[in-house]
Amino acid sequence: MVVGLTYHSVANGWSGLIFSSMGLTIGIAIFLVSYLMGGMGAGDAKLMGAVGAMIGPKGVMIACLFTAVVGGIYALIVLLFNMQYLKGFITRSAITVKAFAFTRNFIPIPADESEKKPRLCYGIAIAIGTLFYVFIEGFGYQFPV
Numbered sequence: 001m002v003v004g005l006t007y008h009s010v011a012n013g014w015s016g017l018i019f020s021s022m023g024l025t026i027g028i029a030i031f032l033v034s035y036l037m038g039g040m041g042a043g044d045a046k047l048m049g050a051v052g053a054m055i056g057p058k059g060v061m062i063a064c065l066f067t068a069v070v071g072g073i074y075a076l077i078v079l080l081f082n083m084q085y086l087k088g089f090i091t092r093s094a095i096t097v098k099a100f101a102f103t104r105n106f107i108p109i110p111a112d113e114s115e116k117k118p119r120l121c122y123g124i125a126i127a128i129g130t131l132f133y134v135f136i137e138g139f140g141y142q143f144p145v
Contacts, residue, residue, distance in 0.1 A: 027052025
């Protein structure tokens with residue numbers, strides 16, 4: 001974060017500082033809700049903020065879209081390597097949907113204590129999604145705004 005803020009401030013003055021600060025704020029804000037709900041760690045939100053400080057507000061929003069796609073693929077791969085958890089998840093989800101259909105109350109069924117919950121290191125998805133954005137932008141593609 002400090003490197004991005006410093007670089008843009010030195011290179012472009014106040015406009016660079018504003019550019020970098022907006023990217024930082026948007027990067028953290030995008031993952032803040034997920035962090036507050038317990039879906040990801042604070043480090044992931046801070047990492048996206050650091051990315052935003054480097055590539056700016058437009059860049060961090062596009063990088064977040066790429067990160068979401070990469071994260072979804074990554075989550076599917078992790079689930080495929082944890083078939084026991086996947087089967088339990090599908091069963092619990094089906095029961096939850098049936099209960100909702102009959103009662104109109106959302107009653108989620110938690111996983112058993114014995115089930116090992118797979119871990120997702122979302123920093124990997126953030127890095128790959130960001131690199132994808134940087135490479136596409138580096139080859140001259142201009143994303144419309």
